[in-house]
Amino acid sequence: MATKPPVWKTQVVAIVHQLLGEAPDQRRYAGANNLATQQAVTGRGPDSAKLDARAGARMVVNIPAPHVPAFCEASRRRDPSPYKNCYDLKALRLGDDEPVHVSKTREVVDKALPLPRGTKPASVYFGAVELSGSGIRFYGDICLVLKADAVDAKTVVLDRNSYDVVRPPVIDHIASLPKRQQPAARRAAILGWSGSWGADLGDMAAAKVVRVLGVGDRRWTTGKISEALRDDEDYMEVLRIGSFGTAQLQEARIASSDAAHDALVGDRMRQRPRPSFTSLVWRNRRARAEEALRKRRVPVRIVTTSGRTKG
Amino acid sequence: MDAPAWRIEVLDARAGLAFASWRDERSEDGDVTPEEGLVLFVGAPDFRPEPVGNLALALGAGRATFQTGLFVGKTEVSFSSPDAVAAFVRRAYVSSQGGDGNDAGGGTVPPPIPPDTPPLPPFELPEAQASERWKESLEFYRRQVRSLSLGASKATGDLWPDELDGEVHDMLARGALLVLLELLRRVPTSADATFVKWLRLVRAFSAQLGSLGLWPILTQPALVRVIEGAVGAVRLPFSVPARFDVKARMLFSGGPSFDDPDGIHLLEEIARNWPSEILSYMATSSTGSGGQFEDASMLLSELPVPAEFRSLTAERHFEESSLFHFFAIALAGPATALQGVDHRHALDVMLFCAGCITARAFGHAPYFAFAWRNWRRSRDATKLEIAEATEAAREAWDWLREQLPEEAFAERIEQVIFGARNLRYGDPPVSGGRSGPPPLAPTPPRPPSSSRHAPPTALRAQVG
Numbered sequence: 001m002a003t004k005p006p007v008w009k010t011q012v013v014a015i016v017h018q019l020l021g022e023a024p025d026q027r028r029y030a031g032a033n034n035l036a037t038q039q040a041v042t043g044r045g046p047d048s049a050k051l052d053a054r055a056g057a058r059m060v061v062n063i064p065a066p067h068v069p070a071f072c073e074a075s076r077r078r079d080p081s082p083y084k085n086c087y088d089l090k091a092l093r094l095g096d097d098e099p100v101h102v103s104k105t106r107e108v109v110d111k112a113l114p115l116p117r118g119t120k121p122a123s124v125y126f127g128a129v130e131l132s133g134s135g136i137r138f139y140g141d142i143c144l145v146l147k148a149d150a151v152d153a154k155t156v157v158l159d160r161n162s163y164d165v166v167r168p169p170v171i172d173h174i175a176s177l178p179k180r181q182q183p184a185a186r187r188a189a190i191l192g193w194s195g196s197w198g199a200d201l202g203d204m205a206a207a208k209v210v211r212v213l214g215v216g217d218r219r220w221t222t223g224k225i226s227e228a229l230r231d232d233e234d235y236m237e238v239l240r241i242g243s244f245g246t247a248q249l250q251e252a253r254i255a256s257s258d259a260a261h262d263a264l265v266g267d268r269m270r271q272r273p274r275p276s277f278t279s280l281v282w283r284n285r286r287a288r289a290e291e292a293l294r295k296r297r298v299p300v301r302i303v304t305t306s307g308r309t310k311g
Numbered sequence: 312m313d314a315p316a317w318r319i320e321v322l323d324a325r326a327g328l329a330f331a332s333w334r335d336e337r338s339e340d341g342d343v344t345p346e347e348g349l350v351l352f353v354g355a356p357d358f359r360p361e362p363v364g365n366l367a368l369a370l371g372a373g374r375a376t377f378q379t380g381l382f383v384g385k386t387e388v389s390f391s392s393p394d395a396v397a398a399f400v401r402r403a404y405v406s407s408q409g410g411d412g413n414d415a416g417g418g419t420v421p422p423p424i425p426p427d428t429p430p431l432p433p434f435e436l437p438e439a440q441a442s443e444r445w446k447e448s449l450e451f452y453r454r455q456v457r458s459l460s461l462g463a464s465k466a467t468g469d470l471w472p473d474e475l476d477g478e479v480h481d482m483l484a485r486g487a488l489l490v491l492l493e494l495l496r497r498v499p500t501s502a503d504a505t506f507v508k509w510l511r512l513v514r515a516f517s518a519q520l521g522s523l524g525l526w527p528i529l530t531q532p533a534l535v536r537v538i539e540g541a542v543g544a545v546r547l548p549f550s551v552p553a554r555f556d557v558k559a560r561m562l563f564s565g566g567p568s569f570d571d572p573d574g575i576h577l578l579e580e581i582a583r584n585w586p587s588e589i590l591s592y593m594a595t596s597s598t599g600s601g602g603q604f605e606d607a608s609m610l611l612s613e614l615p616v617p618a619e620f621r622s623l624t625a626e627r628h629f630e631e632s633s634l635f636h637f638f639a640i641a642l643a644g645p646a647t648a649l650q651g652v653d654h655r656h657a658l659d660v661m662l663f664c665a666g667c668i669t670a671r672a673f674g675h676a677p678y679f680a681f682a683w684r685n686w687r688r689s690r691d692a693t694k695l696e697i698a699e700a701t702e703a704a705r706e707a708w709d710w711l712r713e714q715l716p717e718e719a720f721a722e723r724i725e726q727v728i729f730g731a732r733n734l735r736y737g738d739p740p741v742s743g744g745r746s747g748p749p750p751l752a753p754t755p756p757r758p759p760s761s762s763r764h765a766p767p768t769a770l771r772a773q774v775g
Contacts, residue, residue, distance in 0.1 A: 064326030066407070067376060070414040070736035084736065085375055091414075091735040093378045094324040094403060095727050099385055106373060126374040138352055138363070139372055140326060163367035233368045261356060269606055274669050277642055277714040278327070278401060281408045282356035284608040284635075288411075 002192035005114070008203035015207055019215045030215045037209045037225050038202035040131060043148070057201060057229065058250065059151045059238045060130040062140035065282075068289035072296045075245030082245035083144070087122035109162050112186035113239060114194045116154075125243055129157065129205065129236040131226035134255040134303040136235055142289055143253040150248035151240060153198025158190065158237040159208055165189050197238070205229055208236060246296035254286075259302045262286060316389035316462060317396050320350070320369040321377035325734040327355030327404030328377070330369030331396045336387045337380065351393055358401040360393040376736070383723050389462040398464070398718035402728045406643035409624050409636045409732035420631040421615035422497040422509045430496075441655040442482065444472040449654060452719055453646045459721040467719055471712040479662070480700035482655075483707065484528040486663030487520055488537065489617040489656060490634065491529075495541045497615060502548040502570060510562070510569075512613050517563040519610065522670040524699035527692040551575060557582050607668045611635035617660060623648050624732060638664040640732055642714050647729040665707035665714075 016030045039046060043056025061083065063071060074082035081088050086106075110121040127146070128136055135143035164170060165186050174185045195204045212228035213220060229236070265283045268275040275283075290300050315335050322329040333349040350369060351360040363369065373379045381388045390396045412420065448470055455465055475482070494513060499505040520526050529538060542559055549569045551558055557579050560566055567574025616624065616637040623640050624632035640648045641661050649657045692700075720728070 061375065064323060064328060064376060066325045066411065067736040069412075073414075074737065086373055086377075086379075089376060089736065091733070091737060092323070092325065092376060094322065094381065094731055094734065095388065096382045096384055098378070098380050098382055103379060105370065106379070109370075126371070138328070138330075138354070138368060139375065139377075140323075140328070161365075161367045161371045163370040164365075166370070167365065167367045233363065233365070237371075265356075266606065269668075274710055276356075277639070277668075278358070278405060279356045280606075280608045280668070281405060281639065282327070284606070284612070285408075285411065 002188045005191055005194045005196075005200070008195055008200045008207060012203055012206045012210065015210055016215065019210070026215050026217055029217050029219070030210065033213075033215075033220045034206040034210060036220055036222075037206040037229075040222055040225050041129075041205040041229070042202045053148055056148060057129050057131050057205065058148065059127040059146045059155075059197075059240060060135045060253075061125070061127045061144050061146075062135040062137065063142050063144055064140040065142050065285045065289035067140075068142055069292040072246055072292040072298075075247065075296060079245075081243035083125060083243045085122070085125050085243075088243075105163075105166055108183075108186070109165060111183065112165060112190050113162060114156055114187070114191050115239060115241070119241060123241055125240045127238040127240055128230060129201065129238060131222070131229050132303065133226055133230055134253040135230070136233060137255060137258075138233060141254065141258050141286065142293075143255075145250045145253060146240075146244060146248055147250045150244060151197050151238070153196065155197040155241070156239040157195050157197050157201060157204060158193045158239070159195070159204050160193055161235065161237055162190060162193075162239075164193075204236065246293070246298050249298045251299045251301050252290075252293050253301050253303050256302055256304050258286070316391065317351075317393060318387055318389050319381040319396070320366070321372045321379055322381055322400070323372075323376045323378070324400070324403040324731050325407040325736075326376060327353075327358065327400055328372075329353045329396065329400045330363065330366075330372065330377075331360075331390070331393070332366065332369075336389075351396065353393075353397045353400045355401075355404055358397045358404075360397050381727075383461060383727065386461065388724065388727075391462065391464055394466075395464045395718055395720075398716070399720065399724065399728070402643045402716060403731040405639050406728050406731040407639075407734050409640035409643070410734060411636070412631065414735040414737050419609070419613050421613055421633050422494075422499065422505070422512065423631070424497055425500045428496060442475040442477045442479075442658060444474075444476050445658050446654060448472060449645060449649070452716070455719045456646050456722050456725050459719065461721045461723060464718045464720045464724075467715070467717055471715045473712075474705070475658075475708050479704035479708065480525075480528055480697055482659045483523065483662050483666055483700060483704040484525050484534065485656070486659035486661070486666075487523070487525050488529060488534060489619075489660055490614055490663060491516065491520075491538065492541050493615045493617045495545050498545050498547060500546070500548055506548055506569075513562055514565065515610060516614060519667055519670060523666050523703040524696065525703075527696035528700050531691050553579055554582065607670075608635060611638060611664055611667055617656075619656065620652060620660065623652070634660070634664055634667075636732075640729070642711075643716075643731070644725055644728045645715065646719075647725045661711060662704060662707050665711035666703055669706045669710045670703065 012034055016027065016034070020026055020030065036046065038044075039048075040055070041057040043052050043054075044050065045052065045055075063083070071082055071084075107121075110124075113121075113124070115124065130143070130145070133143075165174075170189055174182050174189070177185055195201065209220075209225055209228040212231050212234075213224060261279075262283055265275045265279045268279075293300055315333055317331050317333055318336070320330040320332055329352070331351050331353065350363050350366050352363050352369075353360050390399065452467065452470060459465060494516060497509065499509050517526075520529065529535065538559075539555065542562065543555070545562075547569065551561075551569060552572065553561070553575050557566075557575070560582075561569065561575070561578070566578050569575075611634040614634040616632045616634050620637050620641075621632050624636040638661060641657060645657075719725075
């Protein structure tokens with residue numbers, strides 16, 4: 001049971017050892033590839049120890065296009081929380097209010113997060129680690145990318161979704177314990193997934209990427225590293241304390257598949273068959289979102305292929 | 312506790328995103344246990360349910376814009392199938408469009424009603440024959456909604472008719488006319504950029520009427536009098552010493568600047584002395600600036616909703632409600648949204664909105680040329696002109712019926728869908744307006760029938 005965060009450098013070595021088994025000749029490739037991951041994530045060139053502020057992984061959040069104009073407007077009028085978490089959003093609920101017990105699962109997970117003492121859940125804004133992709137599409141079609149200096153070095157990062165603690169297989173073990181021991185077990189489990197943005201991100205990323213890509217005698221490309229870092233819906237979670245506005249954004253990204261759909265809707269407006277009303281609404285809102293972001297001087301870029309961002 | 316069903320784990324209705332799983336109601340400690348691991352994601356713009364492997368992904372969405380669960384009172388709403396979940400999320404998404412802009416502004420909105428604008432004089436709108444099929448379908452849909460229990464739904468199948476009965480070109484024209492009157496009412500009082508913007512919109516709208524073949528219908532004697540009354544009441548921020556038809560041409564087509572008396576005088580001289588046929592052709596080469604809207608949704612976002620439907624849209628500044636807002640709400644839940652309003656006028660305006668989307672040669676038709684001639688001569692539309700507008704109306708309906716609800720839900724759920732127009736990213740709204748969804752009442756009795764061959768009766772209306 002974890003009582004402190006792992007030493008991630010040791011973790012990477014252990015994973016490589018485990019994967020290689022009786023093929024030690026590939027160890028050098030594994031080492032080079034892991035180094036490449038660390039360099040890409042921390043913003044260093046292939047043969048350089050120098051940090052490049054333009055490169056490196058970023059915290060991202062995905063927000064649906066319909067909310068973007070309000071986020072931008074809140075940033076403009078210096079709202080204390082332009083980007084909102086579930087505690088900030090009172091008027092985005094359809095139907096009647098949820099009964100109290102509904103949010104219990106969230107409370108259970110919140111209590112297990114390895115946050116600085118006294119941090120209230122309402123002040124935590126969750127994001128993901130992203131290199132050059134467009135984030136988690138399930139959560140929204142506009143990926144907001146925070147500037148490198150907008151995330152404090154002490155910010156807690158998890159190597160997975162914190163809700164994994166209430167899902168199998170972790171929950172199976174925790175549920176087998178006496179009730180009074182369960183909160184500590186949850187805290188220990190999440191602590192074992194945690195590190196800090198400044199000190200551990202490179203090694204945490206290397207540990208994740210090597211698990212996804214495995215080992216071999218080929219060098220990984222940056223695109224492959226980027227894809228593996230946020231592999232479909234499998235992401236590394238960032239627990240940022242405090243909201244942010246457009247001033248803290250480096251850029252916004254949209255997925256090429258969405259851009260293609262956008263273009264198809266426009267094309268169908270000129271030809272036949274005419275697009276559905278939902279497609280028109282979707283496209284209209286995305287145009288409004290881009291307009292609002294650009295007014296706030298946030299560049300909007302398209303991720304053209306996996307792990308590659310174009311303007 | 313209810314039997315297993317499809318239930319919402321997390322939902323961002325305004326974004327059209329949801330996760331649902333097949334399970335029992337939540338336990339008192341908030342636990343959800345999907346049976347057989349079935350968790351689905353539904354998302355805009357295609358709303359096709361797709362499986363996801365890990366419920367943690369859904370729960371994580373609840374950290375930001377997604378609400379947890381969907382409740383009516385203390386009951387967790389259930390759905391009978393993934394298709395029903397998708398239909399609900401899609402319709403709530405469309406309905407929420409009816410409130411766009413109410414938390415941020417942004418984008419373009421219709422021209423405001425200038426302060427102290429008097430209502431337009433009462434006008435007589437010849438009553439076009441209403442569509443019996445539309446009325447029957449709407450009533451059947453409402454009966455179905457009232458008969459469904461919470462959690463039940465019914466596919467609408469072929470409920471919405473393949474074709475509308477009645478004079479569809481008249482319906483399309485009447486819808487356009489209602490919008491036109493609202494637009495004319497909003498003429499800015501100052502001679503500045505706001506006037507230029509308004510004028511550009513009027514001409515874009517006029518171009519749209521041309522694309523739909525509606526000018527010959529609108530300039531028939533019965534309707535042109537209504538437009539003349541409205542145009543005559545328009546208080547332009549200029550003194551325009553021009554004949555009425557010249558003024559109308561400048562408004563709807565183009566010509567000299569409104570603050571260019573010499574140019575206006577020249578145009579009037581031409582109008583007085585030249586044969587109208589030549590003028591018609593001249594007009595085709597001077598189509599103003601009507602074609603600037605590449606996307607019909609942008610045009611609909613700028614056109615104002617007629618006053619009688621304004622209260623349907625979100626609790627915001629009603630004057631900023633656009634046709635796009637109205638159309639979204641009407642399409643998402645016609646049973647609830649159109650309760651208490653004139654269903655014939657509602658269909659007319661919906662048909663016109665659909666026509667803007669399906670019109671051929673969008674914004675490029677020689678739209679006002681022959682209309683001007685008609686105006687000067689005041690004649691009935693020819694058979695071919697009626698056929699053109701009829702075809703436009705049919706194409707509009709073909710598209711429109713595909714956008715109507717594919718699944719009917721219980722009344723309470725239909726009201727929840729209607730309520731999506733008030734969703735906001737931020738604080739709750741503070742302005743007034745129609746706060747709650749209206750209950751479904753029996754459809755009011757139909758006004759005196761006007762059969763296909765009966766002489767049109769006058770429907771008195773007033774814009775204000």
